[in-house]
Amino acid sequence: MEVLWGFFSERRVLCNHEVMTRVRDLLLTAHHGVVPAFAGAVVMAAESGVVTTQECVGETIAWADDARTPWSGESDPVTVDTLFDVASLTKLFTAAAVLIALDHSNERPDAPAHRFVPELGAAAARDITVAHLLTHTAGFAAEWRDAAPDAASADRFRATRPQFSPGSTHLYSCVGYIWAGFIAESITGERLDESMQRAIFEPLGMTRTGFTPSARAVGEPIAATEFQRSPARGLVHGHVHDEASWALGGIAGNAGLFSSARELLTFAELLRNGGLHDGYTILAPWVHSMLSTDQLPATIANHPGYGQAMGARVGDRSWMGTFANSGAIGHTGFTGTSLLTQPDGDRSVVFLSNRVHPSRDGTDLRVLRATIADAIAHTEEPE
Template identity: 40%
Template sequence: MSRLKATLVRGLEGGHRPLYSAAVALIQRDGHPTDLVTVGHLSRYADADGALVAAESRQPALASTIFDLASMTKLFTTAVLLTLVDEGRTSLDEPIAGWLPTFGDGERRRITLRHLLTHTSGLPALLQLWTDWPDQASRVRAVLRTPLVNRPGESFEYSCVGFLVAGLLAERITGRRLPDLVQERVCRPLGLTDTGFLPGPARAARAAATEHQPHLGRGMLRGSVHDENSWSLGGTAGNAGLFGTAADVARFGQMLRQGGAVDGVRVLRPDTVAEMTRDHLPPAVDPGFRHGLGVRIGDPHWMGTRAAAGAFGHTGFTGTALLVDPGRDLVAVLLTNRVHPRREWSDIAEIRRAVAELAVGT
């Protein structure tokens, strides 16, 4: 058994409880796979109390298994917006109020796309759209009118609200829906045939289950977005909602590693990727890592200490991670369903670190 497989099996066996029911890890060096491991089953539990699905009904995790990517969606939202910057349709430093008039008063007038993508906009981390507003239209209005909790540009606050705004901004600039923009500007050019919002029945049947959410009348989720805010907005939001496979996520990471192009297909300009992956935080702001446009940089909490110095990427609440280390020609993907059957059951930070360290060592 390889060390990578042993690591994933350790998480599958857990201790008191398994950390996930399914996991797929893919490591690529210079664009070529060096290790691919799949463990577990797409669904193990029937409810949040841990009632087991019958063994004969469990489907094994495969390389083609589709996972809820959760906040890794933010990388694709960022890429869409940066294509618009490349086309001159917007810029990183013009106030977003020119497109979203609700940002035209007080300190909000200062907020730019750069602020949104670096989590320095001053917007709060979260809203509970699904409980505090009755319908999708009122939830969109709430997002666009959210009061600031900090002055723009002065502090780091990881903000899903900021990326909800970013997704709405992309739609306002183009007059197109975010799912169409992600397909047209990122997935289709790169050939990411298994990545997208709102999986249809065929893709949902290949999806790993996530959480049991009876409090929302949803039951056990499989192929339906886990994030409640994205769900309350129809499942197509800038912060979460994408589903995809390890191979698709790795190809997206390869595009970034190679300066915006793969196999002759260019998505972003090289200087745009360089801007995306450099540190944008003020020197005095130190959340324990650095941050680019949409990407986290050098975070030892999940990248491990050896990879962190030169790596960037993102994680997702459902148990996902993409690590890109250009200095090592490395792309590593870990996809799990660690929220199955409920989010309180597991923390996979140690597994993420172990996979990153193993990837660096291959």
């Protein structure tokens, strides 16, 4: 198994075979169900920077359409380096990119959002801060429904306005995170993918993580997602699954990143280690604090029942299992992905699958995520 630091160069063994067998059994049971939960999946976990669990099942593509017609073309076995559409795990990186940009500009999250995107200077949105966007308290709707990929899509999006008074209620919002991506672009003067590349991916050695892989990685093993009839996209493979991000060109603050279990585990370890990687500070202490601690007032309307950091959820028992009791942070993705870690603790866990292949009308993975997390939480170092 790999030591995460030094870009995975050193190798040593630290594994609990009983736990690894349990995780593999869980994945295989889900994979071989009457209705398979996914075509492929991988679980990768680390303790104190050393990989302790590494299990992969299935292939990148199994079906040609939503009737589950068997795929007759080429497919690849899933590995820890297979690229998955990580969906809303993108929000973790967007939050980090925005906060890093603020830090470099001597700004803080309480800055008015309209300072960076003038469209939010309208009366209904003028009180929105960057912090509101990053904690899902800006009052925007959950989804952007006018997501057609044409030349005017960005202009239509920029006309969106909040439904609730900023700071009054918690409402999980992809819309708010698309705005957050625009803010990162405004501060840095770079496109969102470029600012993430410079501030996050390059310092962490995440050479294969990014947006729009079909445009940059011909032949890269990528897990397929949904066969979409409306919109009529056919089998989505190598292109973003999320309709809003797709309409905006595949680069957006809410979704669109593709990454591997190996590289996501590196990012999880960054959050676990207080923003440090390989001895270097990647996240300023205040940035790490915003990314890893609850920012919601207890009195906020529609409290979600878990803590809300900027980007990550804190102690979400619905899918973190017993890790929630230790204040673990992380996020899930609609395509069948999740990442969790214990800030200042010991463990990080990444679970990637393509549960929306070939249709989103499949398995709810919350129980599986929690069960896998519990199996890993009980890992003990062998004597």
